[in-house]
Amino acid sequence: MLQLDAVTKSFGDRTALDAVSFEVGDGRLTGFVGGNGAGKTTTMRIILGVLAADSGTVRLGGSVLGAADRRRFGYMPEERGLYAKMKVAEQLVYLARLHGLSRRDAEANAAELLERLGLAERANDTVESLSLGNQQRAQIAAALVHSPEVLILDEPFSGLDPMAVETVLGVLHDVAKRGAPVLFSSHQLDVVERLCDDVVVIANGQVRASGSRQKLQDDNAVRQFELLVASDAAWVREMPGVTVLDFDGGYALFEADDDDAAQAVLRRALQQGPVASFAPRHRSLAEIFTEVVK
């Protein structure tokens, strides 16, 4: 488990991170969401040791991270880039060896990864000669070539074509399945909602919410229900303990004071005729996010 404890960082008199604490569990896909300038990239750079924190600690499995631990991290920075004039395979081998792999292991890993990402036949081409989509794949390979035990990805989906997005998704799942903590930031809250086990919400350098995505959604749930019936649903307005928020012929969106009131609506609807659907309305992560960071 990766744990951040009261990590603080200032640039001049601007406080970028203010006592940031959260956890990334083993095998958990953790989404890191926040607006521009909220502190996501700074937090990730501190985890990677690329930046030093002013105070606070980053621990892995209970012990404070050192340079040797960090070499087992995989990192994809928001600012993408590889050596343009180096060959793809050669570059991957170089990066893997910088992470401490032997030449043989590095070569084996690079070959396997290129095969899997569909880049095997471009292995001896320079990076600058690749198409944009293939450059993105090479970038993904660069974060994974040393079989990292922790994966930190800064906006891994930004600028990716749909095929590359699927590739990254697959990779994230595989790595998490091996039991590695995976932290990734994203502006695309729908992707985070679909993918993540846990969520960390950051705003102005402070963590506003963190924990299981399900729990976050439950905690911030409102008792809203959607009803769709064949006939007119105007009667819903007359039900006790119910406030209709939206209404259109057979469709009604209402808020109930308690579950009993909601169940009463469903019973009445069944008596009136066929019910096409009745469901509690989930608030999207985007909605919760806007509320939490306010």
Added chain:
Amino acid sequence: MTIADTRANTFVQSAVLVADREVRMRLRSKAFIVSSAILLLAVIASIVAGSIFGASASSSVTRVAVVGDSGSFAQVASLDVTEADSVGAAEQLVRAGDVEAAIVPGDGPTGIRILALEEAPSALVQLLSVTPEVSLLEPADQNGSLAYLVGLGFGIVFFMAATLFGTTIAQSVVEEKASRVVEILMSAISARALLAGKVIGNTVLAFGQIVLIAAAAIVGLVVTGQDALLGDLGPSIVWFVVFFAVGFVLLAALFASAAALVSRQEDIGSVTTPVMMLVMIPYFLIVFAWDNDLVLTIMSYVPFSAPIGMPMRVYLGTAEWWEPLLSLVVIIATTVVVVLLGSRIYSNSLLRTGARVKILDALRG
């Protein structure tokens, strides 16, 4: 990863990997190979040319016609004597081009006169002139024009290597910043290891090139029979190599940290100009003040010019035995300080892209 993988070990490993990449990428560059080959050929060509001109000046034979007593002239090795019956006949031979000049009886103190077609045959005139005896009261250890060439040689080699490889380091630093690959590198190894690798890699390349040139020069001198020069040059060349190694590391660290302040190749010039000055000033000093003892003495202790100044003084024989050692201590101490400050600037600037980073900000972190 094993537990024995200590931090120091990691640092060395990383630096070696970075250095290895620098060397391999450079050796793959056609521009580098071609420019090295041209430099090498130029050195060989100048040695061969030197030997040819030297030989032709001393062994050329002048064909002359002599009127009168030819016996004394016939014994001179560099003269090919043709006897002529009269001054008129000698003049005919000169006009026909059968001989280059004619020696005929004359009125002057030498008793002879020289006939030539268009210009005075200086070699012949010199041969027949009377030269007064010269006694030097304080003979110089080394031949003056040769000393100038030696100084120029040290100056050019250091200047070329420093500018060529200094620029290479600067470009390689900015390439990593501009392509943003530097953040991936920094997540794997420390900025210091990256800097050390770059400096080591380029020092090895610069050194390799110098050794190649020196070897070509030595082989050239021996093959063309000019090896007497080697004995005089030996100690100063050894000192040059030692000072070069330290001085180059000093400049490489300066070039790398200066380049780390900017993020685009176009901006390299603006930050490396002051460093370039530190390379050029010693070069111009050795060209214009190679025979000024005071200038040379100062140069031999200032860290940026010591790699040229001290070997030069060793060659001229004006340095005491302990002076190169003292100067070496000065340059090593300076290098340590510069490398420490430089690596601080380098580490603190790598992730700042966009506008040029101010040196004070980079030092503060």
